[in-house]
Amino acid sequence: MDTFLSLNTFLILVLIISTQSLITADHKIADETMKNGSVIGIVGAILDNSSRAGKEEELAMTMAIEDFHSDYYSSTNQTLILHVINSDGDPMQAALAARDLISKQQVKAILGPQTWEETSLVAKVGSENHVPVLSFAEAAPKWANEIWPFLVQASHDHTNHMKAIAAIVQSWKWFQVNVIYEDRDSSANEFLPQFSFALREVNAKITHLLPLPPCPSSSMLSRELENLKRDQTRVFVVHLSSSQLGVQLFQKAKEMNMMEKDYVWITTDPLTGLVHSFNSSIISSMQGVLGVKRYFPDDSNRFHDFRNKFRKRFDLEHPEEDNNEPGIFAVQAYDAAWTVALAMKENSKVNNGQIFLEKILKSDFRGLSGKVEFNSDQRLPPADIFQIINVAGKSGYIEHGFWSEKSGFSLSLRENGKKSSSMEDLGLVFWPGFPMKTPEGWTPPTASKPLRIAVPGLSMFKEYVNVELNGNSLSFGGFSIDVFEAMLDELPYYLPHEFNLFNDTYDKLVEQIHLKNFDAVVGDVAITSQRYEHAEFTQPYTDLGLVMVVPVQSESSDKTWLFMKPFTKSMWVFIVLVNLYNGFVVWFIERNNFPELNGSILNQMGTLIWLAFSTLFSLQGGKLHSNLSRMTMVVWLFVALVITQIYTANLSSMLTVQRLEPTVTDIETLQSSNSMVGYCRGSYLERYLIEVLEFKHNNIKKFSSPEDYAKALRSREIGAAFLEVPAAKLFLAKYCKGFRMVGPTYKVGGYGYAFPRGSPMLPIINEALLKVYESGKIWELETTMLALEECEEKNEEDDDETKARSLSANSFWVLFIITGTTSTISLVSYLFRVYKSLFKHKTLVWRLMAAVIKYWGDGKKCFSRRISDVEESGTNSLNASDSRTRV
Known part of the structure; x- marks a missing residue:
């Protein structure tokens, strides 16, 4: 020490x-x-x-x-x-x-x-x-x-600097970048969060970070670049403050063929600000590099004097x-x-x-x-204009244009200069290797290194994923595989791939992507938040949701009111009203010709009701005296005949066709009755049933096949089964008679394809999947799959679609209008004729008034007789008058 x-x-x-x-x-x-x-x-x-x-x-x-x-x-x-x-x-x-x-x-x-x-x-x-x-x-x-x-x-400050680079990334639709930076001071601690945030704003992200020491060894630099080279992402953002380190990096990259076609290199300040000082040897190793640097005005007289000196x-x-040029x-x-x-x-x-x-x-x-001008933080404000350069040629670089947060990309800083939100509008860019088109930003798999795709071997429905052994090789089919192949046809390039069987749970299957054992998972894999920790998913290629499937049973055996079922309540009300109205019209016209139609008011009301429902069977057209009543009766008989025949047919259908109803209609009934429910396809449904739908852990049971589901539902071992919508469609297609989908659809993820988090293929795959959707191919494949499924419980009787139903008045309104109109015309015609006869002879009027007065004096019981007498006298007088007139 x-x-x-x-x-x-x-x-x-x-x-x-x-x-x-x-x-x-x-x-x-x-x-x-x-x-x-x-x-x-x-x-x-x-x-x-x-x-x-x-x-x-x-x-x-x-x-x-x-x-x-x-x-x-x-x-x-x-x-x-x-x-x-x-x-x-x-x-x-x-x-x-x-x-x-x-x-x-x-x-x-x-x-x-x-x-x-x-x-x-x-x-x-x-x-x-x-x-x-x-x-x-x-x-x-x-x-x-x-x-x-x-x-x-x-x-x-470099905040806007990071936004400028993110704008370039967005312009060329790159979604992922690798970052190489100098790990020597806290500048990286400021740069990385700012750059990461700027990329998120344009839906891009950093996939790999490569920190470099100030003086890395050649072997260390080769090793780190080789790791990046093995990855598919081909967009590299270089943030170095040392020009010596930058030169070393690009010389090594060129040596490793990383300055060729498909690669993209973007440099930030301060490295870009020193490009003007590089000699031709260094420039040759940086061909195609895009650089972003702070802009300063170089067209003033003051700067020209400074530059010359x-x-x-x-x-x-x-x-x-x-080079003797001054830089930033x-x-x-x-x-x-x-x-x-x-x-x-x-x-x-x-x-x-x-x-x-x-x-x-x-x-x-x-x-x-x-x-x-310094701000309150004792620093210069963020630069707002940045210049974009493109290293090309032996002499140095090309000034490609400018970017500012306010104006976007522009070729010049003039007020009337052309502005754009995309760098594509600035003209041709020379990329590394000088390709004819803009690099994709990543390299797809090649025939020598195809995409390794895992396919689940424990699929509950073979219609979605079917793996069969043909000799020494496996064949892969099913709806999920067919959709994936259709999606590959929509890609702008060929994507070499190979399917591999994986026999384990779906959660562990998705984890294999995180462990880099596979490049993708294709199958009936449900999209869940927990699985997003290990992989990213395409958009769902099936319907979303979780539904409840329950068995059905026959309706109650009580047939007491079955005779009323052929018609709805409103229909019966209309039948009664029309009958009463037609009966009233016939009674009113024919009452003077039949003694039994007269009597007290109470007696006449009873006769009227009896006539309304019995005239059709007791009075024939020949017994009627007035053409008006006959016309009413003919139309009435026609309408009654039609309604009677339809009633008979509908009642017969109800007596012969079995009507089914679900045993359970909501989860509250299951919970209150402490019923068992079934589920399948992994732990996420178990968690959903317990945590979201609040079923008890002891009341849920896992199943592994449609047959087990059907058996348990029929035997009432479980009260309901919870299936994802795609699985429920197949289950009901196979067991089309005995089960039904009830209740609401609970929103959970559908089936999707899994890829590594941050995979550059994901945006292109999603775009291709949308094209398959829009072409109708997915609907066609699903329809074919369901059509091939034969119902094991099908018989000559159709289920819900063909069972008899009660008919409403809407089906007969034309008939009601016809008979009602006919009766009304007859009644109005009769009243008009009576009215005309009464007022043609004043004597009859006085007799009518006398009859009314007499009625109030003698009692209501004589009113009807008096009216009849007056009418009879009036008729006789009319006949006598007519005879005199003819004479």
Whole structure:
């Protein structure tokens, strides 16, 4: 332990000595300048000069200090001093450099470093000494400012950056991606959640994560890439902050033939922001890569002046670099140095670090990278415009277009420029291997490596899955297999596959996908939430739901009121009303011709009712005296004949056809009677019956075949059987007479095909399955399957569809209208004739009035006789009058 501590102490001393040697020259310059009293302030910078980003940042900050001095202090002897220390990317060395800059150089602010590991240590030192630290790190946790209040994030947030990449993924209908990232600091902790959320918003997901150390060995990199290569997903998102690691990755990928057809590579900032610095050798290994980087305006005069100066000086200071173009790192470093210089200008005589920090946070100016303005979290707002590049050709890359959350994809940033929600509208993209069409994002199975499909061997219904041994090979058939084959015909490519028998429970069958023993499961597999833990399912290819099947029995043997069954109650009411009405009309017209139709009111009412139901059989047409009553009777007899014949036929049918009804109609009856119920097809139905339908565990019983179900239902061993709708259809097709489906349909998943979670094939499979649905093929296959099922209980009598039913008045309304209309016409005609005769002779009117008065005097019993006498006298008078008229 002592040896270990001594070694650590030695390493720290070496770092301190090396740091001291790096800034000795700066100390001398600062001391001389401080003696002259012309120093406005000193700015420190901690960079990794071994990286391209560090080189660009150092030169850009130097130029910013020089430009600021030229603009504001060229006429004075005052100056700003910039102290730059090289950390070589070592966090400990960066922390020691920060202490030295603060304690010896008395800097008012520190710019950099580039990585979060370095930034966290430097921010701690800066906050302890009240010195603002403007970090260039890719992303800082949101809690960082609470721990280190003097930390300022001088690079843009990457939230929208992740959305831009997700938009690209959505444009080409990729649903899964692999992510390769640098596992060196907390930037991955910020990047991965943001990117995962952005992908979920476009219905995509991350299938594999590959974290890489800063300096992986060649063998380790080959091994990890080989694992990714074996997977079907071919979309790779690369998030690396080190350009050296990025170059190593793509060179190895090209060596392993992973930069060929069917592969997709997308790089994020900061790697994309350094593509301009890569030489032709590196570019050749990245052909077809898509890159997304933060956009900064490069068409202003200010940027052109900066660019020209930068290129000249960069060639002089770094002749080893092949490209002298400034990138985003140079631009953001320039703006950060300018921010600090502006704050120093207004607070040159104030040594309070808190006031200086507040002045920095109030910055509001237009820099090379755009508007510089910090939010309440002490960081620049998220970048809103991103540029999409496509690495192609020997010279470098093609600027493919832009993306922003507000406008989507566009070829230019002009107000009237064409905008689109899909990257496809930006034009041709050069993909790795330069294929003629856009990669699918995954590779389907090949003939050498077909899709391994498990088929259940314990299917309850062979009509769905039928596995037979033919010699030394197995043949697979049934409705589930037929639908799957029809679905494969709808795919845009051939999908090699092989079926494998699996004799175990359905739950264990689905688990085999999670264990990667199979690539899919095809059969009558019910979709359940528990099985989703191990696999994903296609949409159901059968009806959804769980139903209750019960036996049927004959209706009650009580036939007391069977004679009333041929007609409904409303029909009987109409028959009575029509008979009474027709009888009244005949009675009213013929009452003067039959003495038995006269008498007291009570006697006439009884006679009227008797006449209504007996006239059809006792009075013949020849006995009637009036043509009006005869017309009424003819129509009445015709309607009565039709109704009587139909009644007889329907009653005969009821007496000969057996009527069946279910023994149970709801689960409440089963539960209250403590009846046993049956189920099958796995544990999920058992859980559903107990937890959802609330059956007791001791009251449920499992069955394994339709024959066992039928036997148990007939013997009343169970009161009902619970089956999924597809199974219930087949069961009732086989036992079509003795059982019935009753009660509601409980919503549970139907049958579906299972695939590994996140399978890239699933969206394409679902699309093909929809096409099979829309073509009517599934309906045709199901109809054929049910038609081939012969009913074991079928006889000459049909079941519910053919049993007799009571007839309502709706079936006879035309007849009722005919007879009613005829009777009404006869009655109105008769009344009109009587009315005319009465008022034609006034004498009859006076006699009628006298009869009424006499009625009230003598009593109601004489009223009918008086009316008859008046009518008879009127008739005689009419006849005499007619005779005189003829004479």
